[in-house]
Amino acid sequence: MDKITRLVSERGVVIFSKSTCCLCYAVNVLFQELGVSPVVYDIDQDPEGREMEKAIIRMGCNAPVPAVFINGKLIGSTNEVMSLHLSGSLTPMLKPYQNLSTS
Numbered sequence: 001m002d003k004i005t006r007l008v009s010e011r012g013v014v015i016f017s018k019s020t021c022c023l024c025y026a027v028n029v030l031f032q033e034l035g036v037s038p039v040v041y042d043i044d045q046d047p048e049g050r051e052m053e054k055a056i057i058r059m060g061c062n063a064p065v066p067a068v069f070i071n072g073k074l075i076g077s078t079n080e081v082m083s084l085h086l087s088g089s090l091t092p093m094l095k096p097y098q099n100l101s102t103s
Contacts (some may be wrong), residue, residue, distance in 0.1 A: 001055035003048060008069040012097040013038040016056060016067040019045060023078045024066040030081070034091060035098040038068075070094065 008014045013031065017024035019042045031038045043049035043065065053064040061067045063077040070093050075081060084090040 001048075001051060004052060004055050004059070007039075007041060008072050011039040012071055013094065014069040015040045016052065016065055016069075017042050018065045021065050027066045027068065027078055027081055030085065031094070034094055036094050070097075 004016070013036050015024065015028060015031070015038045017028065017040050024040075028038065028040055043052045046052060056064045056067045059067075059074050061074060061077050062079070066077055066081075068075040068077070068081050075084065075093075081090065084093070
């Protein structure tokens with residue numbers, strides 16, 4: 001979906017989320033603790049949210065939310081993010097975006 005492509009190309013770290021999702025919240029907190037302020041798009045607040053969900057799954061994400069993109073590339077959902085974090089691979093990916101303002 002063009003909207004997703006446009007949104008992820010505009011910012012370094014983007015999380016597609018739902019406002020009521022506890023896993024989305026946990027992933028967002030992890031990024032905050034790593035010194036990164038991701039742009040969070042709550043797709044349940046977007047009129048095109050259903051289509052965005054379907055597009056995220058078609059892109060290869062095993063769950064529609066949270067869907068994490070770093071530098072325009074789909075990283076995945078909670079399992080992929082946590083695996084990268086536990087293996088020590090997430091922090092180097094986030095290095096260019098640490099302590100940078102997203103506004």
